[in-house]
């Protein structure tokens with residue numbers, strides 16, 4: 318019986334599900350899996366993307382942890398592919414590699430003024446409030462009036478965290494520096510902009526409804542945005558999700574507002590045109606054009622231009638993958654080009670031994686659960702492709718820790734993650750406001766605790 322020595326790069330849900338499915342798959346060979354992760358802790362965007370006030374979703378970590386604890390998978394954290402380990406190394410020690418490196422950057426938005434001071438990408442802000450070790454500890458929260466561009470769930474996360482009172486987040490796992498930053502925020506108004514109408518948003522109903530439950534925050538929607546065209550009416554009638562979203566929004570139209578100290582405004586049919594400067598290079602206003610349906614599923618400008626004063630802007634228009642050393646990359650879509658997870662070169666030929674799964678395979682859309690079906694598809698090829706696997710010169714498992722140690726890489730392992738996990742749980746339990754966890758943020762501290 319042959320043995321598949323598999324390297325997986327990226328310990329987010331896609332990589333962990335791939336490992337789990339392979340272990341459980343019907344196959345005619347043994348497996349030994351090494352999971353490499355650039356951060357000292359596993360779980361990718363479940364730890365560093367999902368909002369801290371979504372403990373139910375964060376709880377998926379428990380299922381992912383069970384996979385890691387199954388005893389078949391070795392975890393090498395704080396190891397960056399392209400820096401600490403290369404493609405040549407992988408070919409020397411493994412039969413194949415799956416890249417599951419996700420997407421962490423913001424997609425760009427080409428409008429004048431987007432580079433002004435006070436204009437930020439949602440991904441950077443998310444990394445800050447979720448305690449990502451590689452972003453600065455402080456975030457400039459000085460604006461009273463803020464714009465968020467985008468009509469997806471990340472836009473909702475960003476606007477909710479901006480609008481919510483910091484004390485209402487104290488029950489969550491937000492790091493102390495994040496609580497202190499949010500507590501000092503003078504924000505009173507958060508304006509969310511979407512080019513299309515209420516029946517075309519990409520929000521999910523649960524996340525939208527949650528906005529209306531925030532303490533001391535009024536939801537402001539505008540009657541003029543609810544003059545629905547035929548396509549919108551049809552969507553509400555035929556699509557359950559759109560139906561619920563429409564219901565939630567309409568409930569807010571009838572709510573009494575005016576008592577809360579903060580407001581979250583939803584502007585539909587509003588296409589941002591430019592960000593205006595205060596003359597000193599700082600964000601001062603957002604200019605947008607009212608749109609209307611074009612009858613073919615899109616929108617056209619009405620020529621009516623409006624402006625709202627703001628002091629900060631967040632673009633939540635999607636995430637974007639990053640290229641990996643020596644691996645083909647589709648610059649336009651921010652993914653590794655592939656056929657059902659088999660990586661393709663510039664001539665559309667399959668690259669032997671190299672696979673992709675998760676957001677880096679199909680782009681940054683979809684929920685955590687989708688990465689499971691994704692992994693299934695990739696693995697179905699990996700398992701059948703035995704003739705294409707690499708033939709490693711040094712397949713021994715001991716070679717990897719020795720290689721990393723010889724390069725001075727301070728890698729963390731599964732025991733180390735357990736130590737850090739327990740440390741964070743203990744910090745949470747002993748906090749002045751006891752909660753499930755308090756995250757350790759600085760990378761060197763994460764590594765120190767893990768390797769203690």
Ligand SMILES: Cc1cc2nc3c(=O)[nH]c(=O)nc-3n(C[C@H](O)[C@H](O)[C@H](O)COP(=O)(O)OP(=O)(O)OC[C@H]3O[C@@H](n4cnc5c(N)ncnc54)[C@H](O)[C@@H]3O)c2cc1C
Nearest residue numbers: 327329330331355361362366397398418419675676684685
């Ligand atoms: C702000 C936000 C909120 C979200 N909220 C939800 C939600 O509430 N519910 C839900 O179901 N889904 C949510 N999602 C979607 C969910 O996070 C993704 O579907 C999922 O995380 C994608 O998994 P992945 O493994 O492909 O990528 P990731 O989770 O990004 O994992 C990729 C991993 O690869 C590592 N990596 C990258 N480059 C390297 C390298 N060179 N070397 C080594 N390691 C590397 C990264 O550090 C990371 O740990 C949210 C996403 C975002 C952005």
